Amino acid sequence: MEYRKIKKSFSRRNLIYKILLFVTSVTLIVYFLPRDGKFNYQFDINKPWKYGKLIATFDFPIYKEKTVVKREQDSLMKSFQPYYQLNKDIEKEALTRLRSNYQSTLKSILPSTEYLRYIERTLKEIYAAGIVSTNDNQHLYKDSTLTIMIVSDKLANAQPTDYIYTVRKAYEHLLSADSIHFNRDILQQCALNEYIMPNLTYDSERSESAKKDLLNNYPWAKGVVVSGQKIIDRGEIISPETYDILESLRMESNKRSESLGQTDLMLAGQILFVGVLVLCFMLYLDLFRKDYYERKGSLSLLFIIIVLYNVVTAFLVSHNLFNVYIIPYAMLPIIIRIFLDSRTAFLTHVITILICSISLRFPHEFILTQLAAGLVAIFSLRELSQRSQLFRTALLVILTYAAIYFSFELMTENGLSNDFSKLNTGMYISFVLNGILLLFAYPLLFLLEKTFGFTSNVTLVELSNINNDLLRQMSETVPGTFQHSMQVANLAAEAAIRIGAKSQLVRTGALYHDIGKMENPAFFTENQSGGINPHKNLSYEQSAQVVISHVTDGLKLAEKHNLPKVIKDFISTHHGRGKTKFFYISWKNEHPGEEPNEELFTYPGPNPFSKETAILMMADAVEAASRSLPEYTEESISNLVDKIIDSQVTEGYFKVCPITFKDIATVKTVFKEKLKIAYHTRISYPELKK
Helix, strand or coil: CHHHHHHHHHHHHHHHHHHHHHHHHHHHHHHHCCCCCCCCCCCCCCCECCCCCEECCCCEEEECCHHHHHHHHHHHHCCCCCEEEECHHHHHHHHHHHHHHHHHHHHHHCCCHHHHHHHHHHHHHHHHHCECCHHHHHHHHHCCCCEEEEEECCEEEEEEHHHCECHHHHHHHHHHCCCCCCCHHHHHCCCHHHHCCCCEEECHHHHHHHHHHHHHCCCCEEEEECCCCEEECCCCECCHHHHHHHHHHHHHHHHHHHHCCHHHHHHHHHHHHHHHHHHHHHHHHHHHCHHHHHCHHHHHHHHHHHHHHHHHHHHHHHHCCCCHHHCCCCHHHHHHHHHCCHHHHHHHHHHHHHHHHCCCCCHHHHHHHHHHHHHHHHHHCCCCCCHHHHHHHHHHHHHHHHHHHHHHHHHCCCCCCCCHHHCCHHHHHHHHHHHHHHCCHHHHHHHHHHHHCCCCHHHHHHHCCCCCHHHHHHHHHCHHHHHHHHHHHHHHHHHHHHHCCCHHHHHHHHHHCCHHHHCCHHHCHHHCCCCCCHHHHCCHHHHHHHHHHHHHHHHHHHHHCCCCHHHHHHHHHCCCCCECHHHHHHHHHHCCCCCCCHHHHECCCCCCCCHHHHHHHHHHHHHHHHCCCCCCCHHHHHHHHHHHHHHHHHCCCCCCCCCCHHHHHHHHHHHHHHHHHHCCCCCCCCCCCC
């Protein structure tokens, strides 16, 4: 009951994880997809138009360039007349204060009343013309304003800026307006600056309204394109005039999409499209690749790669950065092929390319090119064990891109027409760059292995190098076991090749499957010398436990040396849940009628759960037993192989692994062939007669 609850809880958490993975993936992809209407072209001035013939489907204006608009608007703004409000109360206050001060202080300074009348008259002229603050005057000068509109009593009159005063200019004018009749020194003693105050205030509301009216009358367009008019054709150089037309078409397309409310509909369509494809991919995994679907590492890798490629593609298209054909899409199936399998690699590639294509203007060309390149990448790199293999794949991918695109150029209605100078060389350069970026798959594999817990063939090849520390130590400590492991590796690898299993994985697993024997070398017959057998001093149970411990000791050594999990699986499964038959049968023979504690004689297991671990179990048992044959004939070797493997099948060691009877028959045949060659009879050389 408790087990069912735990299993149900785990299943619920697993379902929630998959739902979150689905929602997150769809959300991220759709968020970055462009939604700028129908205009998804990439173009630049003085570059060839790389798409087909473009015909206007509606009338639209040809907008002026931003620099032209700014220049013309700046010129137009020079004639703009800002509005200023005239405050007459300031003039009245100044004159009242002047008359008051005349009675108290100025009368003793000024020689006659003529000076007072001169000051009053001049102040009235200045205030009538208008006085602006220093800040307002700087703005007028900066904007090169020639005329302002002065509003007084709801009437606006134009006034040239040369005729208006600042406080300083008004003061100078007051001192020197009539220097012949009025002494400047006497006027300076009167502190006339106290009667000069700005009486013009900037009217922002009227000024902005006038500016808006002025700009509304500005012609933004310099021409019109009518529906049905040809804009540009493939291969034509984009002139500045054509560039303006294309930019105008982009702006109008976006306006129409927004005005018709198409953005929401486009978003809904994108969510539906991406959601259906991602759901189909998850159904494929659930139905045909259940082991990947249930393993979070595999599932996370697949979805992260899909999302990453779609986000990068959408970002480049939205920002018009560079050609999307530079992106190494073929790296996706290569990585998945190396870690998982070919079918999953191809389907993941198809799903990714289909979603990426909706970001582009001409998706069919993109889809066909990328699918062809992906297939070539999968077929040419079935197992990556050498750097040269990746170089070869990159070259084949470049040639595939070039061949497919060249065929498109030949097939289009505006084809090359025997003029190969019209080839889009930019695309072919992009293909070469794509191939160069594809080479970065090699270092990327290491990061993915550590992140998601995978093991690539590159790592397996490195581990199978007999010069590495652990294998060299094994060859020195347990030489007999080391030779046995080498023979098992050769047998198992050949069998794996014949039945389509992973040969490099089996070979590497075979080299490490008995490393636990290094802890107690003398207790294993292949390492005994001089006829000394330490088992003579132990009971059958103790001997069985020592032999069984080479599995647990091997797992400890594997953990200590950071061996991958796939190698640990070979260590734990190469005896499965079998028994140490020598000690088990010997105990039963000495204790007739009694039943032993079978766990003391049973390996911890588990039983093999993959083709590769099953092959190793068979190869290990056959190779070890073959050393005890009294004679090596074709019949004795064949009988031994059949007996060993048939007994393993009968005892149910292969019930949970996906190996067929046909595979087992093939494995038997391989073992027989290899053992006959290994133990063939040699001729005896004659002695020279004297």
